[in-house]
Amino acid sequence: MPCSQRREDPMTSLITVNEDLNQFHLTNGRVSMILKVVEGKLINLYTGAAVPDRADFGYLVDDGFRVQATTADEHGELHIEQSRQEFPEYGRGDFRGPAITVLQGNGSRITDFRYAGYRVAPGKPELEGLPATYAVSTPDDTGAETLSIDLVDDLTGLTATLNYTIFRDEPVIARSVRIANHGDEPVAIERIASLNLDLPDDDYEMVEFTGAWAREREPHRQPLHPGVQSVASMWGASSPYFSPNALFARPDTIEDRGEAFSLSFVYSGNFDLHAEVDAYGATRLQLGINPAGFAWRLAPGESFQSPEALLGYTDRGLNALSQTLHRIVLDHLERPRWARRERPILINNWEATYFDFTEEKLLELARLAHRAGIELFVLDDGWFGRGDHARTSDRAGLGDWIANPERLPEGIAGIARKINEIGMRFGLWFEPEMVNRATDLYEAHPDWVIATPGRESAVYRQQYVLNFANPAVVDHIYERMHAILDGANVAYIKWDMNRFITEAYDATRGAEHQGEVFHRYILGVYALYRRLLAAFPDLIIEGCASGGSRFDMGILAYSPQIWTSDDTDAVERLSIQYGTSYFFPVSSMGAHVSITPNHQTGRSESLAMRGSVAMFGTFGYEMDLTRVGEDELDEIARQVAFFKEHAPLLHNGDLYRLRAPYDHRQAAWMVVSADRAHAIVGDYVILGVPNRHKSRLHLRGLDADAMYRVTTAPGPGLGPDDALRGRLGYSAEDEGIGAETTGTATSAESGTDTKAAPITPGVVRSGAELMHIGINDTNIGPDFASRLYLIDRL
Structure with a gap:
């Protein structure tokens, strides 16, 4: 040189x-x-x-x-x-x-x-x-x-x-x-x-x-x-x-x-x-x-x-x-196979059924999900263990990765085939790093649990941590997971981890190596990820650790998405997803529309609000569709169609944070395509303010010299309807959206008619106007209201 x-x-x-x-x-x-x-x-x-x-x-x-x-x-x-x-x-x-x-x-x-x-x-x-x-x-x-x-x-x-x-x-x-x-x-x-x-x-x-x-x-x-x-x-x-x-x-x-x-x-x-x-x-x-x-x-x-x-x-x-x-x-x-590739919209049965389900209940839920356009059905906790060790609560079964025949008569292969016949892909929940005492695995290998000799072991959620610093443990879990994945058409894994390490000790090594336990443990976790992905390269693994307890760049090397938080409340997710976005892209954030009242906060929010927040993530649902009405199911179908159309922009565009949610009043963000031709803006009211002062939302990332058409997103499920806007006493011009066009939503990428509901009237503004003068968003709505804007360059 x-x-x-x-x-x-x-x-x-x-x-x-x-x-x-x-x-x-x-x-x-x-x-x-x-x-x-x-x-x-x-x-x-x-x-x-x-x-x-x-x-x-x-x-x-x-x-x-x-x-x-x-x-x-x-x-x-x-x-x-x-x-x-x-x-x-x-x-x-x-x-x-x-x-x-x-x-x-x-x-x-x-x-x-x-x-x-x-x-x-x-x-x-x-x-x-x-x-x-x-x-x-x-x-x-x-x-x-x-x-x-x-x-x-x-x-x-x-x-x-x-x-x-x-x-x-x-x-x-x-x-x-x-x-x-x-x-x-x-x-x-x-x-x-x-x-x-x-x-x-x-x-x-x-x-x-x-x-x-x-x-x-x-x-x-x-x-x-x-x-x-x-x-x-x-x-x-x-x-x-x-x-x-x-x-x-x-x-x-x-x-x-x-x-x-x-x-x-x-x-x-x-x-x-x-x-x-x-x-x-x-x-x-x-x-x-x-x-x-x-x-x-x-x-x-x-x-x-x-x-x-x-x-x-x-x-x-x-x-x-x-x-x-x-x-x-x-x-x-992220692995190139999934990094910029669109992933299927999913529904997870957890908040719909928890541990209480039958195969027919799952299939009924899947049929309704497919009708709404949802592409992937995920079977969460409770599908494994047998007899006295069956997983019917959090007290047993964890670690015995074999299907419960009383719930799934034809095993995982059978339920996967039936979900595929409905027209959906199939996904499965695992918590591979943990074990209950009431399991075949624990009874055979109590020495595989992380525990300090002579010390009482803490228990949390009735479970213990397996010693992934021991290669024999990793080998066993890999063999059990491989047997299931190899015998069924499983497209997706939700990998959970619901307990932290206490009494850290590696029984397979001497005193001079006990300072290595934590690092060897995570090396074992990485080894299991690599082996599974080598055997099943098309598999999507979503990381989940009691929600966002292991949301880091190490896991993203193996999982293209991570469950952002167990808190699925849309208002809370504004803060969680906003903070996460400082380091992590939209496509890495697992985000779902969940049940209302929300199971974490007890708060009730509209389906529109829940959907418009979850769309700025890897989109999915956590709710019992057998309990929703026809109108709500139709609204879910519109949300799914909208997300499918705009997912490439939402997941691959440049994210701009416009208004932080931490004052508990409003929040806003937007995603802009690389060529600055298209953008989607999410605008949210957290708590309404009576007789509030005027508010203008200043966009960013647009071409200042270009002209853009601005419309609100199609369908009553994605923004306030006309009746609500009338009750709030403002006109389209008040919000900065004039009455220059109407029509049917059109794909910004392909120009194809999506047959969605009619769009609201739109106007043409320059990029400079939208960024420096902004959009009047004073009257989006009351508490927990939202609106999505579509910005398309002419």
């Missing part, structure tokens, strides 16, 4: 190396990261907006103040405590949190990793046993490049390989670390950060996404302060409480302008994400496996691969950063 290589056109290298100066510049014209080796240490000179390359960025080396310990002589240029390190260590003069801590045989935790070499490779390597982003290669371009930098600790013989992948088209850098033991003695890795980023100042606000079951991922924003502020999980899963994603935004950064970084963990287990501000106002960001309870024994000749972390950047606001992350998920993380 030449001493210095510069990018001259879009297809040249994304990574420039000056070997004489040990300097590395990663840039794609949207983001730059500049690294340099100084006195053997890898230093981050700059990360942010793209800058032109130059032969020497050495002027960015900051020697700081010499008031603390340093290994350099008094004339050296590196002061370790105030240097922006890429792989800081414990105990060598930097008193901030380290990226690595290694316990050695003599009890020491001191290491000194120094530069030993680099490699640049096209594309993006896989990570052994772990989910990771990938690059799509073409004959002319690999889509990404990867820089690998080796750092060596001579005393222990440890090598740390830092991998950096920069994508050609997105301002995102993927970072991971691999530790190899080339020494003569075993060590224990007690801390390993997948990403460390030192920033020169603390003028940022941390946006973290917190919540609990049924109220997941609400953003909370606060300025950085001296010391440490963090989010973390110790539940054995990413958890509903704290998300393994965060934003670090300048104080003036808002949706459509300003600078921010994003951190995301491609991992589903315990994590630690934190910011540390030192006494000089510098900020250290770290993301990795939670070090609490973690210790990985590394024998000579062995290596350990950290999960991947993603660093995103924007200088165009938070919404642009979200759109970047959405494209990363769809084009570089």
Whole structure:
């Protein structure tokens, strides 16, 4: 490789190396990261907006103040405590949190990793046993490049390989670390950060996404302060409480302008994400496996691969950063087989029947669903176990994956065939990581449960966690699931996980390996995903962990959609889906129309409101269609037809957040096609306000110079009908929609007549008007009202 290589056109290298100066510049014209080796240490000179390359960025080396310990002589240029390190260590003069801590045989935790070499490779390597982003290669371009930098600790013989992948088209850098033991003695890795980023100042606000079951991922924003502020999980899963994603935004950064970084963990287990501000106002960001309870024994000749972390950047606001992350998920993380492919609209029987069902009840529900145009029938919990171990409540059956013949006389193959004969695909619920005591599995293998010897085990939902750190457990569950899937036409799996890990202990390994339990467990979960998808590549797996308790980029590598929350109340889902959208695309969010009054909140909302919220997700239903009237069934059919027509736009367009729901008054969002020709706007009233002031909804993402026709969505089930609008005392012109056209809804993609109900009158407005003047949405309706707007360029 030449001493210095510069990018001259879009297809040249994304990574420039000056070997004489040990300097590395990663840039794609949207983001730059500049690294340099100084006195053997890898230093981050700059990360942010793209800058032109130059032969020497050495002027960015900051020697700081010499008031603390340093290994350099008094004339050296590196002061370790105030240097922006890429792989800081414990105990060598930097008193901030380290990226690595290694316990050695003599009890020491001191290491000194120094530069030993680099490699640049096209594309993006896989990570052994772990989910990771990938690059799509073409004959002319690999889509990404990867820089690998080796750092060596001579005393222990440890090598740390830092991998950096920069994508050609997105301002995102993927970072991971691999530790190899080339020494003569075993060590224990007690801390390993997948990403460390030192920033020169603390003028940022941390946006973290917190919540609990049924109220997941609400953003909370606060300025950085001296010391440490963090989010973390110790539940054995990413958890509903704290998300393994965060934003670090300048104080003036808002949706459509300003600078921010994003951190995301491609991992589903315990994590630690934190910011540390030192006494000089510098900020250290770290993301990795939670070090609490973690210790990985590394024998000579062995290596350990950290999960991947993603660093995103924007200088165009938070919404642009979200759109970047959405494209990363769809084009570089999810399996290509389903990432941008439309998935079937489903109905799940859970809220319709819970555990109380017969085969005929299921078939009756399926016939009505098919009549409404629904494409996939999902049989939820309660189909398995036999005799005393039959799953008729949450007390038994979990882990015995064999159909209950009293409920399904012909087994899963029989019910799947009958659903297929109705004209629908068939899906099935599993909770493969758990077991009840009242099961054949537990009676045969009580040692397969995670439990600490001599300690009483906690129980939750009458279930225990299987030890997926034990390969024999994973093998058994795979064989049982494979037998069912291989013997029946199952198109979809709902993979649930309703209990966190307590009394963590791996009975198959000795004391020196007990710090590995949590990580080995999630590696076992990933292994089961991979084996099932290898055997059944067309299978759709929807992740579900008590709702959104494992909504993370690790699971999205295997599941193109995740059940966003067990809270199916449309008003609550406005907040949950809004917060989730900061990192995850619409097509990843499992969202269904559920029963009313809602079973989580007791709130009653119109079918229109429930439908118009769920459409901004992977659309489906959780309700008993045998209990709805003909009018409601017809309305469901209209919703299904509308979603089918517009699903490619809803799932592949660019999402714009227009109005946050957190004041409990209104909310709005929209999706715009890549060519800016079409858009759909969801506009919602949460709580009505009497004699309210005028409100205008300002759209975004349109072509300012183009002319657009604006209509409200067809059918009374998707917006207020004329009678309601009349009672509210406003005209079409009041809402900014004039009476220039009427007709039948037409597909924006194909121009074909959908035979839907007549559209409401529409008007023509310029993109500039719609974005700067907006739409008058003062009088959408009372509490829990909604309207969908269709925006089509002429």
